[in-house]
Amino acid sequence: MKKRTLSVLLAASMAASMLAGCDSSNGTAETTKVAETTAAADVAETTAAEAGAENKEVSGDQMIAMITDSGDITDESFNQITWETCVAYGKEHGIETEYFKPAEDTDEERINSIDLAIAEGATVVVMPGYLFGPAIAEEQEINPDVTFIGIDITDVDVVNLSGEATGVKDNVYICSFEEEQAGYLAGYGAVKDGYTSLGFLGGIAVPAVIRYGYGYVQGINAAAEEMGVDVNVKYYYGGQFYGDDAITAKMEGWFADGTQVVFACGGGIYTSVVDAAKEYDGKLIGVDVDQHAKLGDICITSAMKGLGSAVTDALDAYFNNEWSSHAGKSEILGLGQGDYLGLPTDDASWGFKTFTKDEYETILSGLKDGSISVSNDTENQPEVGSHVTVDYVQ
Numbered sequence: 001m002k003k004r005t006l007s008v009l010l011a012a013s014m015a016a017s018m019l020a021g022c023d024s025s026n027g028t029a030e031t032t033k034v035a036e037t038t039a040a041a042d043v044a045e046t047t048a049a050e051a052g053a054e055n056k057e058v059s060g061d062q063m064i065a066m067i068t069d070s071g072d073i074t075d076e077s078f079n080q081i082t083w084e085t086c087v088a089y090g091k092e093h094g095i096e097t098e099y100f101k102p103a104e105d106t107d108e109e110r111i112n113s114i115d116l117a118i119a120e121g122a123t124v125v126v127m128p129g130y131l132f133g134p135a136i137a138e139e140q141e142i143n144p145d146v147t148f149i150g151i152d153i154t155d156v157d158v159v160n161l162s163g164e165a166t167g168v169k170d171n172v173y174i175c176s177f178e179e180e181q182a183g184y185l186a187g188y189g190a191v192k193d194g195y196t197s198l199g200f201l202g203g204i205a206v207p208a209v210i211r212y213g214y215g216y217v218q219g220i221n222a223a224a225e226e227m228g229v230d231v232n233v234k235y236y237y238g239g240q241f242y243g244d245d246a247i248t249a250k251m252e253g254w255f256a257d258g259t260q261v262v263f264a265c266g267g268g269i270y271t272s273v274v275d276a277a278k279e280y281d282g283k284l285i286g287v288d289v290d291q292h293a294k295l296g297d298i299c300i301t302s303a304m305k306g307l308g309s310a311v312t313d314a315l316d317a318y319f320n321n322e323w324s325s326h327a328g329k330s331e332i333l334g335l336g337q338g339d340y341l342g343l344p345t346d347d348a349s350w351g352f353k354t355f356t357k358d359e360y361e362t363i364l365s366g367l368k369d370g371s372i373s374v375s376n377d378t379e380n381q382p383e384v385g386s387h388v389t390v391d392y393v394q
Contacts, residue, residue: 063096064089064315065122067113069129070105071241077267077288078152078307082128085308089315098122107161110135118146124318125149126311130206133157136174137166147323149314150174151307152208155330173317173326175310178334179208180374181367182303182341183215183263184222186285188363189301189343190261191223191231192355195283199234199259201251201273203241203266210378212265212287212303217382217390218374224387234259236393243272251276261285261300274298283351292349300351306333306340335368 066086073083083099090097100117102109110127114135117125124147127135132150137160140148153174159165168174190198200216202209217233224231234254238247251262251273261283264270270291273284277298284295286302310333317326333340342364344350345357366372375382384390 061121062123062319063098063121064124064126065114065117065120066097066099066126066128067110067117067132067135068099068101069110069127069131070102071267072101073099075267076270076291076294078128081289081307082126082151082311085311086126086315089312093319095319096121105131107131107134107138111138114139118143123147124315126151126315128152128307130154130157130208134159134161136168136172137161140166140169140172144169144171146171147318148172149311149318151310152176153330154207154332168328168330170327173314173329173331175314175331175333176208177305177310177340178332178374178376179211179303179305179341180215180218180376181335182305182343183212183217183265184219184367184372184374185341185343185360185363186263186301186303187216187219187221188223189219189352189355189360190285191220191227191229192359193300193352194354195260196229196231197258197260198231199251199254199262200236201247201262201264201266201269202235202237203269204239205237207378209237209265211376213263214378214382215374216263216303217384217388221382221384221388222372225385229387231388233388233390234393235390238266238269238272241267241269243269243275247272248275252279255280255282263287263303265303270295290344290349292344292351297351299349301343301349304342304344306338309338309340335364336370 064086066083068079071079073080086097089095098120100113102113110132114125126149128151130153133153136148136150137158148171150172154176155167158168158174198220200213202213213235220231220233236250247269254262255276259282262273263285264273265287270284270286274295276282277284283300284298286295286299288307289304290302292299292302314326317323335341343360345360350357363372381392
């Protein structure tokens with residue numbers, strides 16, 4: 001599998017980031033189809049230039065379609081990075097790209113959007129998020145000549161509308177990530193930087209969010225034990241992927257009570273942390289992509305995963321006639337497989353004061369070679385030592 005450098009793709013794809021907010025609304029009365037936007041086209045040019053790849057002639061009857069989940073392409077997270085990566089790829093190779101937003105947050109509407117994309121000529125359909133599991137299960141046999149790429153989707157998500165597991169066919173590739181590794185790096189770095197009162201605000205308690213959070217706690221614990229400092233952690237799932245007054249009020253309470261930094265992990269839910277942090281001079285840790293470009297110095301770092309890298313690798317396999325390397329596969333991508341997870345290391349996004357890049361690279365190397373292991377258990381809260389107290393808020 002061809003690898004892409006995480007920082008290059010994520011930084012390039014976020015260059016034209018738009019107003020944030022993972023939209024949980026139902027949207028319009030029917031599926032919205034949108035062609036490549038000017039902003040996304042600008043990002044495509046930047047990404048193609050930075051990647052340094054040669055243009056490859058592709059048959060004119062090919063089309064890449066991306067379907068959004070319950071959010072939108074301005075969510076500063078996985079929908080936006082997936083769309084911008086598709087546009088960049090299409091721009092580089094002369095392939096039409098369009099995205100389709102389901103009318104409602106239901107399996108039926110996601111299926112309708114896929115059907116519309118195929119009717120419009122899509123030959124490869126890219127879908128970010130576990131919500132697409134049932135749609136893949138239903139569509140993969142009906143449309144054997146269409147290729148489906150599912151990002152942040154696991155085998156257990158792929159069940160039909162009757163709830164029966166179907167597995168993935170040869171026209172499907174799905175992947176997920178070892179988010180616990182990125183969470184570990186963020187938690188470790190925060191404590192090494194001197195933060196001793198931390199928080200975790202998750203969205204809905206789905207496996208990816210839990211892995212981020214439990215990895216964060218494990219990283220906090222490792223640094224606290226290493227330094228011999230006492231650390232307190234507040235841990236809470238908001239039950240949604242957007243911010244609102246109630247979540248903001250809870251975050252204000254945390255910051256007023258002494259919390260210094262909160263890892264906001266759940267699409268647009270970060271907006272509540274930002275609002276509260278501004279009132280109390282608090283800090284935030286971003287998720288999925290480098291959020292410093294949007295949020296500024298309030299964001300000390302971001303726990304990132306290589307959504308763009310995974311999309312590009314899969315599209316390369318499809319358009320280079322190497323689909324056999326991906327056909328029918330479900331992969332879990334971590335640092336053992338490539339630069340799929342990490343923190344941003346460019347100077348503008350490095351918000352740590354005492355935690356150094358050399359220290360970061362040491363921990364990163366340990367995760368890559370396996371000398372540092374992080375549990376991916378989502379059923380049991382991680383064990384912590386005597387220096388760490390975690391308050392799992394109900």
